[in-house]
Every structure is written in C-alpha cells, then in structure tokens.
Amino acid sequence: MRASVVVFPGSNCDRDIARTLAAVTGRPTAMVWHADTDLPESDLIVLPGGFSYGDYLRSGAMAAHSPVVRAVVERAKAGVAVLGVCNGFQVLTEAGLLPGALMRNALLKYVCRDVTLSVERNDTIFTKGYEERKPIMIPIAHKDGCYFADEDALDRVEGEGRVAFRYTGDNPNGSRRNIAGVYSENLRVLGLMPHPERLADPALGGTDGEMLFKSLFVAFNR
Amino acid sequence: MKARIKVTLKNGVLDPQGRAIVNALESLGFNGVKDVRSGKYIEVTLAETDPAKARADVERMCRELLSNPVMENFQFELEEA
Amino acid sequence: MKARIKVTLKNGVLDPQGRAIVNALESLGFNGVKDVRSGKYIEVTLAETDPAKARADVERMCRELLSNPVMENFQFELEEA
Amino acid sequence: MIAAHGFKAGEYERLLELLIREPTLTELGIFSVMWSEHCSYKSSKVWLKTLPTTGPRVICGPGENAGVIDIGDGQAVIFKMESHNHPSFIEPYQGAATGVGGIMRDVFTMGARPIANLNALRFGSPEHPKTRHLVAGVVAGIGDYGNCVGVPTVGGETNFDAGYNGNILVNAMCVGLARTDKIFYSAASGAGNPVVYVGSKTGRDGIHGATMASAEFDEKSDEKRPTVQVGDPFTEKLLIEACLELMAGDTILAIQDMGAAGLTSSSIEMASKGGSGVEMWLERVPQREATMTAYEIMLSESQERMLMVLRPGSEAAAEAIFRKWELDFAVVGITTDTGSIVIKHHGAVEADIPTAALADEAPQYNRPTAPRAAPAVIRAQDVPAMPLREALLKLMASPHLASRRWIWEQYDHMVMGDTVVRPGGDSAVVRVDGSNKALALTCDVTPRYCYADPYEGGKQAVAETWRNLTAVGADPIAITNCLNFGNPERPEIMWEFAECIRGITDACRALDFPVVSGNVSLYNETNGVAIPPTPAIGGVGLIPDISRIARINALEPDDHILLIGNHQGDSALELGQSLYQQLTIGKFYGKPPRVDLDHEHNAGNFVRRLIRQGVTRCVHDLSDGGMLVALAEMALASNIGLKHIGFSGEFPPYHAEAFGEDQGCYLVAIKDTELDAVFESAQIYSSEYVLTCLVVAQAGGDSIVIPGEVPIKLDELRTLHEGWLPQYMNGKSI
C-alpha cells in the first residue's frame, strides 16, 4: 500500500499517523507539503490531525481551500481512498467531500480521552478487519468535534449506510445521532474525529486503532 | 472600502455558546434574558473603491470562506473606509 | 428588546485570526484585502421593554461578561424585538 | 520618569556612574528592564549560587535558556520551568497561554524538540469570587496553546488556597529532546556576524508598565497604549519546525528566544555572554504598527520571536527556510568587538551602552533575613478523631484532593504518540521516540509545609518529586524549579527564600538530584500579604525499559498492598499541617512532617528495585492526605475495592496512622506468590538500612472496607472524588 500524508502548516499528528502507517505497511510513508499540488501516486491519502493554518475562523476552513486539498478532491473523485482524522475530518467536510460540519463541542471545552465506538459496518476498505458491532476503544482530542447536519441530511447519510462510527458511551461532544465518523457515497472517503493512530501500540495502552490501518493494508495488497 | 460582516448560526442550529452566555448572565443577576445567539463579526478593509465591485467581492468572500453554509448565514454592510 | 452587540479587539492587540483570514483570502485570489479584524457578534433578546433600562443592562452585560476590558471594545444597537 | 522605571534607591546613581552621562529614554528603558528583578535576579542570585548544579549527567546547568541532561545513546533532555503569574492574573487565558509559549521557546532555542509540557497552578480559595473565572481562563489558555502546537501536556499540580487570592501562580514546564552533538547556546562571540530576527512581527504588546507613565505617550490615546500580550500557537508551531530545520545544518552561531524584555534582553545576553558587542538597526525589525519608537521596539514583549547570530554568508539559505514556514526573517544587526550595545533607528543613535554595565554590573543584593518562630509539633492526641470513613469521604471530595481530570482532559496529553502513562498517577511517563527508554515527569511542592517551616518544606518539595519519579520506576536524574515568593525586601520573606533554598540544596545533595535550570518570581503579594512560599520543583527521571514500570492503576484482585517506608518513624504519630488537621479543626498549623533524606533514598531505591525486577506493576506514594487517601486513590484508579485494611496501632482511633502525612512511604502491590520473597529481601535490606515493610491492605470487591465502619462503595467514592471540580466549575458548588 502506498500511503501519503498531507502536511499543512499546523498539522501535528502527521508524524504519529505516518509512523503507524509505516509500522503496518512496512514501508515509509510519503509526506506531502501543503504547497505541493502534484501528489505522489497513492492508494491512500491521509489528512492528519492538528490545527491546519491555526484553525482560525473555523477548524479546517483554511486548509479546505489550499491547493493540495483541491488536488486531493480530484483524486477522491477518481476513486482514491482518503482518510481524514480529526482536523482532517474537519477539512474534508469544509471541502465538501463529506457531508455535514464539525461545530464547537457542546460543553465548549477541548476534550482528550478514550471513547468507545461502534463500528457501524465492517465491509468497507477501512473496517473489514473489525468484528461487526464489537465496540472499540479509541481516543479523541478536539474542541470542534460536534457533528452537525440538518435532519434531512442526517436521514440521507444514515439511509445510505454512510455512518462509519458512533459513540456508544457518553456522547463526548454533542454530535448529532452520536456520529463519530462518516463515509462518502462511494465509501472510499472516511472522516472521523477519534484518532485510530493513538491506540495502535500495546505500549500506549491499546491496539483497537491499528485494525483500521491493517484493513486498508489488506484491501490494497490483494 | 470597509465591510462589516456578521456571521450567525442558522435557525435551528444549536448554539451552546449562546446557552452558556444565558446561564452566565443569569448567575450575574440579569433576569429577563430570553435568548442569546452567538456569532462572528469580521471587518474587512478593501483597496477596492467601487461599491458594486466591493459588494460582489465581499459576497463571494462570505460564501467561499467566511461562512459555512451548512450551519451559518451572513450579512454585511459596506462603507467608505 | 433585542441587542445586537459587536465585540472587537482593541487597536494594537495582535489578531492572529484576522491575519490568517487575510492570507486565506489572498490565496483564494482576492487581491486588495488591506486588513481583517476579527471579533464576536452576539444577539441578546431581553424581556425588558424600556429602552433606557435595556440600554443600561446591556452596557453592564458587555462590561462584565461579554467583553474582556483588558483587550476588547464593544458597541451595540438596541431594537424592538 | 525615573521612579516610573522602577529603580530602587541608589540604582539610578549607579547607572549614571556607569554611563558617565544622562541616559536617553531608550537607555533608561533598557537599564530598567535589565536591572529588574526579573532579568537580573538581583535579590536571589547570592542564594541561587549555593544550589548543587553538577553531576555526571549534567551537560549544561543553570545560566542558559534551559538545563541539559545526558540520557545516553547520544541523546539529551532539555528542560525548564517558568512563571507567568502576574499576566495570568490580569488576563488568565492569554497570560497562561503565553507562559506556555515562552517556556517552549526556552527549550527549542537550545535545539530540542519539545516533547512534553507540565503546569503547576495555585489558585485562591474556591469561595473567592475571582477563582472560578481564573481557573477557567488559565486551563483553557494552557490547553489551547499546547494542544495547537502539538506538544502533549502530561502533568502538573493544582492547589486552591486563600493565600493565592490576590496572586495566582501559573508555572509552566517544558521538556525537550535533543542530540548531544546538536545543542545550541546563546553566547555570540566574534565580530561581523549577522544578527537575525525571526518569527512574528513586533507590536506594542506588554511593553514595560513604565511606558504608561512616560511623558512621551498620551495616556488617553488607546492607539499608543501598550497592550496585553497575545499568543499565537500556530506561529509557535511554525517557529519550532523552522528553527529545528535550520538547526539541522551548522549555520547558527548563537540563538536566543525573545522572552521578557524582548529584543533588549535577548541581544544583550547574547553579546555579554559572548564577550562581544552588537549594533542593531531598528527600522529593519519587522513591525506590526507603523509608528513604533525605538523605546517601544526594544521593550516590546510580542510573542513568538527569536534572535540568532548566523555564520556570515548563510543568510539566504536560512531565510529560505523561514519563508517556507511563512515567518518573518530580517537581518537587524551585526556583532561587533566594541563590547557595547548600539541601537540605531533610522540612523540616529538611540542607545550606546557597554553590555557589562547591563549584565555584570547589575545591582546585587544580599538582603537581610528574619526568621519566624519555629512551630510546635502536633501530636495525634492534639487533633480530635473523626470516624475514618467520614473523614476519607470528605477529604477525597475536598478541593485539595478532588480529581483534576476536569483540567487534564482539556489538555491533549497523547499527541506525539509516546505517552505511556497519562495524567492521574504519580508521574507521567513519555517514551523517547523510537526507543524503549522513557522519561518520567512530575512537579511538586507543598506550600503549607514551606510556610510552616521553609527549610523542611524546601526539602520536602525535592523529596516528593524524587518519590513521584521513583514510584513509576524511574531513576530521578535532575530538577528544574520555579521559586515563587513575596516581597524580598521584607526580611521575613527573604528568610523564607533562603531557608527553602537551604532545604532544596540539602535534599538535592542527599538524593543526587542536581538543579539544572530554574526561575524566580518575587513580589507575589497584594496589600502587604504575600503568597505562601512556593518553590515548585519539576523533576525528570529516566526509565531504561518501558516494560518495567509501575502505575497507580494496575491493582489486581487479591493483590497485597505493602506499605514500604518509614511509617513508624517519629512523624507517624503527628498530624501537623495535614489535610486531616484542617478537616477537623479548620486550619493548618504546627510543624510539618519531616523528611529523613537517608531514609528517603533507601526506601525509594528498594521500591525501584522491586519495579525493575518485575515484582510489582502497581505503586503509589503517600503524600497529601496520608495512607488511607493513597489507598483510596489506588483503588479508584484501578477500579478495584479493598476488601481488607489493617492498622498496626494497638487501638483506635487510627487517625494519625490513616491520615498522617508521613514522608518517604510507598504503597506497593504484590502478588501472593511473591510476598515471602519481598519480605525476605526487605529483611536483608533492613539489616543495612532502616526500612519498614508491612501489609496494610488487600485488593478485592467493589468497596473499601475500613475495620469497624460501613464499607465505602467505589462508585460512591468516585462520584464524590470526580464530582467536585466539574460541579464547582459549573457554578453548582463552592
């Protein structure tokens, strides 16, 4: 699997996720600087967590208009897999690749802790390795993670099977319908607030996040 | 010219910040606060001197960057800087 | 009554958000953006119907809660709700 | 005008002698900040010199931007702690945020990538009308800054005490990792090298208060008034990446962050340390406002700026890096061999001062001290007994001991992907990226002990730090400090300071725990009321193998909990300065518990050995609240009850045994199968050293069972312990 991680000024989980990807794939991860518009050939493009361009105005809003994201949108339309984690999810919604928006947490505070998620379907390239319905534990770390879309849009996303993960314990941020992650129509673009790369190493207290990367690895090495 | 832009949450979008302000005002002893809605205020100073062109530009700025149509509305006034 | 409140940074106070917006607007192809200052916009709906009393209340709300006097200014308009 | 610049008696005369003429306004401003307590350490220096600062691992002790410690494999840890007390009281969010930004710059200036932040916070009493607002602002400010920069905030400590009602303390610590062959210093030797300014533009932020009164400015003009310093963590993040990218090459001769007194102190420190001079052209300094004066540019405290001296000819390559990161870059001066700092603005000489006059010739005081009477020992029988169950529930829900989760969950404590032990235990453990090694990090001090007996309190702060590092299995290797005190011109305060230093020194010597960096914050008082003496200690420990560590939350059913330490020493029956004393009598008084440094060392080494041998994975030390509180904390963290607790005293009340704050003690969880072996090795050990080792509890069930009392359900205890801070912050409790 050839994976590329986009680095915006202000990205700060780029190294973490590149490290996890490298551990799973056994090959180095390409790092793509935000000013570059020619992305390397990739099976997977990752928009990492952090505070792209300072996350001023709205989280992800500035990055969504960067040249590299325009290029990512093109690739996504051509069917390339795209994963947005946390700030990456915010960027993908702002760029219109995923529906909805991520608003300030209901309790107005940043929150960093483990949450339990349900894997809503385990037949996508991102989730094939997960057991159906078995809750997984993954950390969140964000201030703007309250998933919002109007009722019609929510019905549509749910109806099309595009909810990827839901919070199963306390809803940590007020997200509508407990949504923690959503897919694009073709199920090849995934955005989620939790950080799977943060629990992908037994030394850090868990490995539930690792399966997401392993699933992708298997999908692209058939 | 100068544009004074207000970005507000659409009706029906929950506004926890507004809610928190209501509570804080109450605990400060302000009774009779019926509702608070929170938003953003942005002043953009433009080199453009033609009002029509400035208006079109600001409209586009609001649409493309300064507001998110999923949850926000915007309105603005223009004036000579 | 309804108060429309603008809270803005005092002159000279660093406004990293405003600066970031300038950069983003430029990269979107808007030339001629000379300056952006970012602030807050808050709408408060009051039960009070007496304009003078409402004005005094809102003034105090701004001073005590809605603005930070160390670095922000505020201004507001009142209207019938 | 001179008074407005804060000179003490005789200082202005000294300035005139050194300069041999009247200073310009800019010069007056420069002298004023360089000779301020903050920059010159004029009241504290004589005492700081007595601290032990050397050791086999010390690469660089105090005097540089931060301390540097060798951790083997060609790697170094660089760390420091600093106060941002006054700004945080004025504007809690920005004050705390810029405190975090400032300490990180001290660390990456030296070539280290910051890998962890900690913060030591002291607020006024919860009842005080300002406290809630200050807590909310400070925590949000620390969180937003560190979270955005992407450095995990992994620990700290938080106290509430009426002694801080008028002066809160915000002490931030940063720990970075560097290669031992890539450490950068601030001494700018040699002439003819370009002086380069990078980072943010200069505005009127935080200019020395004196400007407010200076004649040149119209007080009514909002335009010109100095403003609160605003931090921009996004720029800091870019600055870190850009500096580290430049540091990978070898073009930097000297580098210094612009902290307090910005361009003034950075340029003068670089020149005076390097024995050179510097000439600067202020019109080249990137500016946010059009009309800034030389005075303002030199004294501005705008954030996220650095000054460096480059190898001549390397400017273009360096500039390219900073442009890539969208940061300002400007050659603003040159090093000279004049030994003076010459400031020109549009050609006019605004200042010309020998750097020695500003640095070496700065005033130094050996201020008088006056001791307070020594407090009396408080025996157990002097303190009324309260049922243990009731006391435990109340203590665990009190502002002193209630969970700080509400704080640390607002901090990203996992970013960078190496946080092995998260906040909530004795020390955080952060892996050295790409290795099996880790650092243990903590900060500690017990201000009420320091007030009661500054010598013992100073000792205790160091010992508790050492103990918290030991409790996770680390070798404690070095400390930093942040010494927060009142007005040193009062002999009583100066005595507190001197005694705390004496205590710190003795403890550091006994525990092989050198001081490698630090910071002093004086004049923390309002209307003649000083804060309790608060020498915060930040400690770093080294863990050779992350598979051999201990945690507070690893208790398993049926584990025996051993108390290892000196619980039956002379303090075992005392309750002076304990939280229990305050709970039952309503105040703290008397002599605090004493630290026996030999014993501390021996008990700690024994516990660490058990962890390294893999005999235990669950350890917690005794501190505030004593043994019963420590047991309850371990049970709650592990989510397992204590089916049995035993006391060694012959008859009740066991209140001193349960809640006495004996020093040098640990709770260690041991499996049944290992118990005999542990006792045996304790016996052998105690033939050489004093060591108590006794079983005090056994894990199991979902309740804490205290003999003769109704069992306490863990869930009930958790609700109380976790509940207080969030409820207080919601305005639902005091």
Ligand SMILES: Nc1ncnc2c1ncn2[C@@H]1O[C@H](COP(=O)(O)OP(=O)(O)O)[C@@H](O)[C@H]1O
């Ligand atoms: N301001 C803070 N920031 C981050 N963590 C904190 C803060 N205050 C307390 N903590 C964490 O809460 C836990 C309990 O703190 P404390 O009671 O001081 O521990 P100890 O008694 O072991 O020194 C520790 O893990 C500490 O790191």
Ligand SMILES: [Mg+2]
């Ligand atoms: Mg401890």
